[in-house]
Amino acid sequence: xxxxxxxxxxxxxxxxxxxxxxxxxxxxxxxxxxxxxxxxxxxxxxxxxxxxxxxxxxxxxxxxxxxxxxxxxxxxxxxxxxxxxxxxxxxxxxxxxxxxxxxxxxxxxxxxxxxxxxxxxxxxxxxxxxxxxxxxxxxxxxxxxxxxxxxxxxxxxxxxxxxxxxxxxxxxxxxxxxxxxxxxxxxxxxxxxxxxxxxxxxxxxxxxxxxxxxxxxxxxxxxxxxxxxxxxxxxxxxxxxxxxxxxxxxxxxxxxxxxxxxxxxxxxxxxxxxxxxxxxxxxxxxx
Amino acid sequence: xxxxxxxxxxxxxxxxxxxxxxxxxxxxxxxxxxxxxxxxxxxxxxxxxxxxxxxxxxxxxxxxxxxxxxxxxxxxxxxxxxxxxxxxxxxxxxxxxxxxxxxxxxxxxxxxxxxxxxxxxxxxxxxxxxxxxxxxxxxxxxxxxxxxxxxxxxxxxxxxxxxxxxxxxxxxxxxxxxxxxxxxxxxxxxxxxxxxxxxxxxxxxxxxxxxxxxxxxxxxxxxxxxxxxxxxxxxxxxxxxxxxxxxxxxxxxxxxxxxxxxxxxxxxxxxxxxxxxxxxxxxxxxxxxxxxxxxxxxxxxxxxxxxxxxxxxxxxxxxxxxxxxxxxxxxxxxxxxxxxx
Numbered sequence: 001x002x003x004x005x006x007x008x009x010x011x012x013x014x015x016x017x018x019x020x021x022x023x024x025x026x027x028x029x030x031x032x033x034x035x036x037x038x039x040x041x042x043x044x045x046x047x048x049x050x051x052x053x054x055x056x057x058x059x060x061x062x063x064x065x066x067x068x069x070x071x072x073x074x075x076x077x078x079x080x081x082x083x084x085x086x087x088x089x090x091x092x093x094x095x096x097x098x099x100x101x102x103x104x105x106x107x108x109x110x111x112x113x114x115x116x117x118x119x120x121x122x123x124x125x126x127x128x129x130x131x132x133x134x135x136x137x138x139x140x141x142x143x144x145x146x147x148x149x150x151x152x153x154x155x156x157x158x159x160x161x162x163x164x165x166x167x168x169x170x171x172x173x174x175x176x177x178x179x180x181x182x183x184x185x186x187x188x189x190x191x192x193x194x195x196x197x198x199x200x201x202x203x204x205x206x207x208x209x210x211x212x213x214x215x216x217x218x219x220x221x222x223x224x225x226x227x228x229x230x231x232x233x234x235x236x237x238x239x240x241x242x243x244x245x246x247x248x249x250x251x252x253x254x255x256x257x258x259x260x261x262x263x264x265x266x267x268x269x270x271x272x273x274x275x276x277x278x279x280x281x282x283x284x285x286x287x
Numbered sequence: 288x289x290x291x292x293x294x295x296x297x298x299x300x301x302x303x304x305x306x307x308x309x310x311x312x313x314x315x316x317x318x319x320x321x322x323x324x325x326x327x328x329x330x331x332x333x334x335x336x337x338x339x340x341x342x343x344x345x346x347x348x349x350x351x352x353x354x355x356x357x358x359x360x361x362x363x364x365x366x367x368x369x370x371x372x373x374x375x376x377x378x379x380x381x382x383x384x385x386x387x388x389x390x391x392x393x394x395x396x397x398x399x400x401x402x403x404x405x406x407x408x409x410x411x412x413x414x415x416x417x418x419x420x421x422x423x424x425x426x427x428x429x430x431x432x433x434x435x436x437x438x439x440x441x442x443x444x445x446x447x448x449x450x451x452x453x454x455x456x457x458x459x460x461x462x463x464x465x466x467x468x469x470x471x472x473x474x475x476x477x478x479x480x481x482x483x484x485x486x487x488x489x490x491x492x493x494x495x496x497x498x499x500x501x502x503x504x505x506x507x508x509x510x511x512x513x514x515x516x517x518x519x520x521x522x523x524x525x526x527x528x529x530x531x532x533x534x535x536x537x538x539x540x541x542x543x544x545x546x547x548x549x550x551x552x553x554x555x556x557x558x559x560x561x562x563x564x565x566x567x568x569x570x571x572x573x574x575x576x577x578x579x580x581x582x583x584x585x586x587x588x589x590x591x592x593x594x595x596x597x598x599x600x601x602x603x604x605x606x607x608x609x610x611x612x613x614x615x616x617x618x619x620x621x622x623x624x625x626x627x628x
Contacts, residue, residue, distance in 0.1 A: 073600050078543075079534050083519040132600040139596065161487070161509045163519060166533045170509040171545060173467060173488060174495045174595040181471035182592065201509075203460035204448075204488040209468055223459040223488070224450035228514070232450045242455060252458040 024048050040259045049218055049259060051196060053098070054105040054122040057155060061111055061118070061263050068107035069144050070137035075102060078132070081164040090126065090164070098124040102133040103158070106141040108148070112267030114275040117145030120155040123197070129162035130202050135172025138206060142179035145188065151274050152183065152190045153266065156207045160200020160225075173205040180209045189274040191266065194221050194244070194253070212269055213253045215244035216262065221253075291348045291556070294337045298555075301330045338555050341504070344527035346536050347512055349504035350484045354558035356565060358384050358399030358442040358482065364565045365390055365397065373424060377457070380421030382412040382445075385428050390440065391573045396432035398425050398493055399442030402483060415484075416449040422462035422492055429469040438576050439470075439477035441493040446511055448489030466492035476579030476587060478572050480550070481505040481537075482557075497591050498575045499545060501537040502568065503552040507545070508535035545598065548575070 021030045026048025036043070040060060041050040058066055081087040095101060103126050106119035119141045121128045130138075138154065145152045161169040184190060192210035194203075196219035204223055207213075215221060222242035230237055240246045244256045257265045305326050312319040341349065349355075362368055367389035372379040385398040400417055403409030417425075432439050448459055470477060470493075477496035485494060485507035494507075501507065510518070512530040517523040540546035550571050553560040579587065 075600055079532065081532060083532070132598070136599040139599075163510060163515055163533075166509050167507050167535060167540060167545065168543060168598060170487060170491060170507075171595060171598040173491055175598060177464070177467040177495070178471045178592050178595050181468055185472070201488055204463040204492075205467060206464075208458075208461040208464035221460075222455050223448060223463065224455065228450050229452065229455070233452065237452070241452070247458070250456050250458065252461055 024050075042259060049196065049216070051123045051157065053124060054100065054120040054155075057120045058105065058109070058118070061266070062109040063111060063113065064109070066107050066109040068105065070106050070140040071101065073102075073133050073136045073140075075131060075133045075165075077164075078168055079164065079166050081166075083164075087164040094125045098122060100125045102137065103128045103130070104134045104137050106137045108144070108150070111153075111263065111270065114267070114270040115148070115150045116270070116275075117141050117148070117150055117152045118154070119152075121157040121195075121202070123157040123159075126162060127159035128157040128197075128202070129159050129169070130172050131162035131165040131169045132172060134162075135169075135175045138172075138176045139179035142176075142183040142190075146183045146186055149186075149188065151188060151270060153193065154190070154206060154210070155193045155195055156198040156202050157195045158198055158200065158202035158207075160202060170201065173201050176206045177209065180206050184211070191269055191274060193262070193266075195219050197221070199223065199225055208252075211274065214262075214265065214269075215247060215253045215256050217244055217256055217258045219244045221247050289348045289352060291345060291352055295555075298330065298333060298337075301326060301333070305330065334555060342527070343530040343533075343536055344512070346504055347484075347506055347526075347530050349556050350506045352556060352558055353404065355483055356557055356561045357404060358401050358444055360561065361442055361482065361565055361568060362388065362397060362399060364569060365395075366392065368397070371424075371428060374420040375427060376420070376423060378418075378420040380418050380424060382415055382417045383421040383424050385424060387437070388440075390569060390576075393573065393576060394437055395440050395576070396428055396435075396437045397440045397442070398428055400445045400490075400493070402444050413449055415445045416447060417445060417489060417492075418449045418451070418454050419457040419459045419462035422448075422459075422466050425493055426462070426466045426469045429466065429473055433473045433475050436475060438475050438579070439473065439496065440572055440576075441477065441479035441496060443479055443481045443485050443490045443494045444483035445486050445489050446484055447486035448492075463488050463492045467495050470495045471591070474584045474587070476576055476582070478575045478579070480568055480572060481507055481546075482568065486511055495595070497579055497587060497594070498547045499540075500548045500550060500568075500571055500575065501540055501546045502550050502557060502564070503537055504556055505537055506535040507537075507540050508533050543598070 020033050022033055024031050024043040024046060026043050027046035029045045031043055041052050075091055077087050100122055104119050104121045108117055119138055142152055189211045191212045192207050194207055194215040198207050198221045203221060220242050221244060226237060226242060247253045248256050305323060308319050308323050362384055365388040368386060370386040382401055384401045388395050388397045400415050401412045402415035403412045429439060448463060478498045479494040479496040480500045482502055483505055487510055512526040513523045515533055516525040516529040537546060537549040541549050548571060550567050553563055557564040
């Protein structure tokens, strides 16, 4: 299996990281990294879900090869944004830290023999926030999947729209929505998998526009951030508020799935017909 | 306190004195014309001084001015209006005013976000922060508009969607995402006007239209300046700085190619001459609808797709550097609730 460039980058980033141990934010215990990788980034001691890197997620899911699209689309600094640090500096340091060029990796591969377009967001790059590049890559994925007539799967992990790109980031909700709509209008289907955290602009656009919405167990999902709501209503929110299980109870999502069984769940869903396009009905619209 | 309201106080005082002198001069039959002329000259000078160069933060406060015309006032100036209510699931959101209407004899579907003019009204309309039931009403009417072939006119005026427990329980994300989706698949022309504050996803939910118009002193932003300051500087009092960084004025949006037209306001803001403002807005909408009316559904959908598709890294990276209007950027306190990003 040829190793794509982004996987090399990821390897390089890890090579520089000498620490073999990491602290679990669930139980506070030190965890041996190779053990963690062997258990899908789930803490062997307490079962806490670590946020997965896009590359690890892809290797966990895909049968083999992965052909990236839009990897060449790079962020600029349209607002010439400076807060505590200039925006380009933040981008450079996240690039180095994560081995990624942006907060999403998109491309094509196969899961359980089904050809799919797949995009995976990565919280380790700017908190998975959506700026113009994330919008471009996600839209490009839907456009290419439409041409290839294959289903789309998006793993979301995002703090929302990227502040440093201002209203241009907000407009990515519009762009991606149009791409999803055009894709589905052709009778193609789309599964979103909401992982921790899926909030703000990403949750209010493509994350909740899928035919089937799956959430990874325990993931925080919502529009307004927990802290913002607490400040507004001036009271503490219950622990389970905005958790995947809470959303399931309130009817917002189709299912909550544990990480180790995610792959086989996706394969079953694809098999129910999501993998095969319907011919478009009235006016080319499928609702 | 709204700094614009503060700045207006001196002007209102001058206005009062001018009226007083005019009254005196006619009732007592004395010639005070030179005094009146002097006051009027001073009035004009101050007006130019304080409204000629508004900083982005002042523009934010102009957009939030308590006397600024609200959606209901625009709707009242339409030739006909039949309000439609409810999300068909749960509740009617009073923060959304919507229904069938006629604009210059054209049948339309109008939806607007209703901000309150006083505390009592604000409590009723949740300070213009729409809840999921409001977005579901909007989506329903967007779909109805397509079925009936009525063009969509949206009046955007909100700090953002409601940050509350019940809104999250009722799947606010889905409600907004579905509004966006309804606009993407709509087969009729759509025009939105940002009449006050265009706050984040809650504004875009009805603003993702074929044409986006902005009143001169309206703003459109990914997050409220207070929320942005809290997140980026860990200090909500830095909202004036954040307002400048966010590039949220109508000129910025026009330069970005997002706003298609900026509608000039009377000197001193929309509320200084409500009739003129509302008439300008309705005329601009009418003109845009006439233009869009000449297109086929396929053309509309194609143009809509490319309008938003080109707002990407490829184009914006090459964008000429944006210029900040050089107004005074003073720290003038913080108002209101933070919206989500």
